[in-house]
Amino acid sequence: MIRIGGFLLITLIAIMMATGVASLLYSNELSRLRATVSHGSLVAELDVGPVEYADSGAGIPLLSIHGAGGGFDQGLALAADLVGGGFRVIAPSRFGYLRTPVPQDPSAIAQADAHSALLSKLNVPKAVVVGVSAGARSAVELALRHPDKVAALILVVPALYSPTSPVSTDIGRGNKFAFWAVNAGGDFAWWAAETIAPSILIRFVGVRPALVAAAPQAEKDRIASFVKSVEPLSLRVAGLKIDSAPQSYELPLQEITAPTIIISARDDLFNTLPSAEFAASRIHGARLVVFDTGGHLLVGRVQAVRKAIRAFLAGAGLTPSG
Structure with a gap:
C-alpha cells in the first residue's frame, strides 16, 4: 500500500480533480453508493x-x-x-x-x-x-x-x-488529513484517499496498515469493504461529529x-x-x-x-x- 503524507495527498487530489477521468469515476461511484444506501432500510x-x-x-x-x-x-x-x-x-x-x-x-x-x-x-x-x-x-x-x-x-x-x-487516536499527518476530510464532509477527499493511499484511511479506522498488508486476501477485502462503507461521507458526517467527543464520565456499570x-x-x-x-x-x-x-x-x-x-x-x- 502506498504511504503518502497529508500535504502530498491533498496535492494529488487537486490534480485528480482537474482531470475529467477522475471526475467521471468519482461521480459514477458516488451515484452508485448513494443508490446502495437508499435501499434496504x-x-x-x-x-x-x-x-x-x-x-x-x-x-x-x-x-x-x-x-x-x-x-x-x-x-x-x-x-x-x-x-x-x-x-x-x-x-x-x-x-x-x-x-x-x-x-x-x-x-x-x-x-x-x-x-x-x-x-x-x-x-x-x-x-x-x-x-x-x-x-x-x-x-x-x-x-x-x-x-x-x-x-x-x-x-x-x-x-x-x-x-x-x-479512548483516543494519534494525530499524525495522515490522520490530520482524514480528520480534515471528515470535518469538511468531503466525499471526494475520502474517495480519492481510498483510491490513492488507502493506508491513510486504514490507520484512521484504528488498524496498523502493516497488519492488513500481511493478512489473507479475505481479510484485506473485508477491511477495504469497511473503509468503503464510510462512503458517502457526507451522509454520515453529522453522526461522526457526535461520536468524535470521547465519553468523559463514568457510568454505574455495576x-x-x-x-x-x-x-x-x-x-x-x-x-x-x-x-x-x-x-x-x-x-x-x-x-x-x-x-x-x-x-x-x-x-x-x-x-x-x-x-x-x-x-x-x-x-x-x-x-x-x-
Whole structure:
C-alpha cells in the first residue's frame, strides 16, 4: 500500500480533480453508493423523531448498533461478520447517520431511549444487543435504562470511559488529513484517499496498515469493504461529529444485569482496551476477551470473535436457529 503524507495527498487530489477521468469515476461511484444506501432500510417514526433501520433475517432478535462512520448498512455487516447467522438483525442508523437526523438531544442516553422505542415499535420485547466502538455507549445506556429489553450485551472494541487511559487516536499527518476530510464532509477527499493511499484511511479506522498488508486476501477485502462503507461521507458526517467527543464520565456499570461479553485488542489504535478492561471489572460476571493483535477492526480475529460470541450466547441460553 502506498504511504503518502497529508500535504502530498491533498496535492494529488487537486490534480485528480482537474482531470475529467477522475471526475467521471468519482461521480459514477458516488451515484452508485448513494443508490446502495437508499435501499434496504425503513424509517420508524418515534417520539424522538424518525429513525432509519434495517430488519433482516429470522431467529433471536439482535440489535446491532454500529460505530462511528456507520449506519444501518454497517450494522448489518458487523452482525454478519462478528455474530453470524440465525438471528433477526435489527440495525438502526444512529443519530446523524444516513436517514436518521440529529435531534435536539443527540446524547448516548437519548440514543438508548430511541433503541428501546424502536424495539417496542417492532414488537420486540427483548433482544441481544451488540454495540461496536462508539455504538457501545448507547448499548450500555440501553442496558442501564431499559434492562428488560436486553437479553445479553456484547461490546466489541468499546469506546467507553476509562479512568486511566481514555479512548483516543494519534494525530499524525495522515490522520490530520482524514480528520480534515471528515470535518469538511468531503466525499471526494475520502474517495480519492481510498483510491490513492488507502493506508491513510486504514490507520484512521484504528488498524496498523502493516497488519492488513500481511493478512489473507479475505481479510484485506473485508477491511477495504469497511473503509468503503464510510462512503458517502457526507451522509454520515453529522453522526461522526457526535461520536468524535470521547465519553468523559463514568457510568454505574455495576447496575447492568444482562450477561455481558467484552472484546478488544491490545494494538487497537483507538486504545479501547483500557475501557474494555474497566467495563469488565465493573459489570458483574462480564467475560473479557482480549487479542494481542487485530486492531480496531479485529483483523484476522473474526472467526475467533464469532466463536467466542456464539459460545457466550449458548451459555446464556440464547442458541441461534440454524
